[in-house]
Amino acid sequence: MxxxxxxxxxxxxxxxxxxxxxxxxxxxxxxxxxxxxxxxxxxxxxxxNQLARGLAAKKTNMIAVFLSEMDSPSNIEIVKHLEAAAESEDYQIILCNTNNQEEKEKRYLSLLESNQVDGAIFIGGKLVGSHLLRASFSSDNSIVLVNRLAEENFFTSVLTDYSSGIYQAVKHLIKQGYQKIALVSGPKDNLVEEEKTTGYMEALEESELKLNHDLIYSTESSREAGYNAFLKIIESEVIPDAFISTKELTTIGLVEAIKMGGYFIPDDFAVVGYGDNILTSIIEPPLTVLSEPLAELAKKSFYFLLKLINDGLDSQKIEVLNPSLIIRDSSIKKYN
Amino acid sequence: MxxxxxxxxxxxxxxxxxxxxxxxxxxxxxxxxxxxxxxxxxxxxxxxNQLARGLAAKKTNMIAVFLSEMDSPSNIEIVKHLEAAAESEDYQIILCNTNNQEEKEKRYLSLLESNQVDGAIFIGGKLVGSHLLRASFSSDNSIVLVNRLAEENFFTSVLTDYSSGIYQAVKHLIKQGYQKIALVSGPKDNLVEEEKTTGYMEALEESELKLNHDLIYSTESSREAGYNAFLKIIESEVIPDAFISTKELTTIGLVEAIKMGGYFIPDDFAVVGYGDNILTSIIEPPLTVLSEPLAELAKKSFYFLLKLINDGLDSQKIEVLNPSLIIRDSSIKKYN
DNA sequence: CCCACTTACGCAAGCGCTTGCGAAAACTTG
DNA sequence: CAAGTTTTCGCAAGCGCTTGCGTAAGTGGG
Structure with missing residues (x-):
């Protein structure tokens, strides 16, 4: 004993x-x-004994991290930084992989409700569960959303300004001389994806390029989905000369489809991908990507949560971080 | 309330x-x-309230997962499967990223010691902490080791037979006509790395190829390390015609160095990498790799742990799984 | 040197649950 | 139908810790 x-x-x-x-x-x-x-x-x-301590003090020093996609390198990277921050503050992380399934999210939510954790951080994910979240939240739990939009600005959140990111990407492509830019985004039931479309449209409008809805394609986030997206898009009436893909694995699949089709990047199609990670840097050609400040995202959200846990609701806020465009070969027009 | x-x-x-x-x-x-x-x-x-329940019943339904490297896609994949298994058995996973640092491992070990978790799974990692582990273990905790070798067979473990994996790889290369095969393995203070060397030597011996110690290189596990490994090795007297790299990121770095040096794979150098993941499949050329049965590794280890937790020590055992060689372009000699 | 004030410590209740034990109630069976 | 057996349930202790409150000891000022 x-x-x-x-x-x-x-x-x-x-x-x-x-x-x-x-x-x-x-x-x-x-x-x-x-x-x-x-x-x-x-x-x-x-x-x-942390259990006894938690029971008596109503404080467990554990937080739940809800991960919408474990396949996304960016998400993993965020978790990594969260883990580091948590460790330095003597907190433990409980991993909750929800796979974007409401069911699983609901199940894990009971961690919050049963006071097993002091708070939770949600990384990405659909809108769906928001009302559930809200229910849990009202039972005075601390919650921080990372890159997840809810209907109302109810939760403390730290977000990437995807709209401006995509805007930058489009502008960049236009400057390079591309005219027909396709947007491949994530599932529609995710509000952040809508934002991406907004940025896309703004940039087009400003540049007086006509908007073609055939060039906006939304699909789930996976390698296959990206692959198929390309096949679908080039079937359409207007063939694009550039792609912006907003999900990591989707981007990879898209590039593979392009190459498999015998096309060349950036000669036949420019590609702007998403996520400054090893994947996008080793694929050929190296991809121009939109990059999020992942470490900052993680740190900010963790310390927001800490503040919520310690000081209560009053400190609720929303922070928006800017992504940056990392320009590599895939979007540089060679012959103009 | x-x-x-x-x-x-x-x-x-x-x-x-x-x-x-x-x-x-x-x-x-x-x-x-x-x-x-x-x-x-x-x-x-x-x-x-799980805390109260845990306190009273001395059972928390949580397990700690010690992760030696969060950068390794394979490790992440294992975690993913562990999470799934845990979820299905109503267990929670606490993420402990140790980064191969004994210090951090020690700190997280107190989770076990303070009865906050029912058991722990160690994924990879050095030998170093074994005596610590043993100390924690003796205080009747349930521990399972995944791809981690301790001095004695004291812990329930599930291992990949790296020796046979490398053996296969070498044999394959020899069959393809490669003669001077270099081995780039992980840090020496890790027993599983020694095993790899064993498999390598066995295969060479059997094929009556001479063993050259300049061709055995061990380095840490990162992209840069792989990059530098190549530079170092081609400085040596005997230039290899093939590389076997046993760590995921190292493999990527190695390939990058080869390409950066203006060499071609597999014409100038064959490469057999490690890990059947997206990285090794999208890099060009697609890499022949040693692939572990990650899902099985995860499932086995989780259920072993479950058994340990429920039935106690008597069920301690060691399971060895075989890796398989996935042959792709990087090791197929084009002109012979 | 006494009273007010601070500081150091113990007492005991309580956090929300589990579990061994014993009593009562409900069944058996010859 | 009495005696034995089983089932159902309540009592109360206890898991290991925290914390409010009360008391004893220590401090300083008049």
Missing amino acids: QITLKDIARMAGVAESTVSRALNDKKGVGEETKLKILKIAKEHNYRP | QITLKDIARMAGVAESTVSRALNDKKGVGEETKLKILKIAKEHNYRP
């Missing part, structure tokens, strides 16, 4: 409460006593 | 103990009473 507070108390000849206070560095215990207690605790390699 | 067992008990007009038994489907409560209790619980959306 593990050594307990009581044991330490007995050894030190003091009350449990004193030991507890000493260990938690609270006031109300003399310097000398504290030192003695700490010494004994260390000697016996005492580990507080 | 959350609704509690006591509340349900009051509403149902029974004792807390009865509610507890009903909810946990234990015997000792009449069918009728049970139904009534369940109904009330559902109506009020009752969620048991």
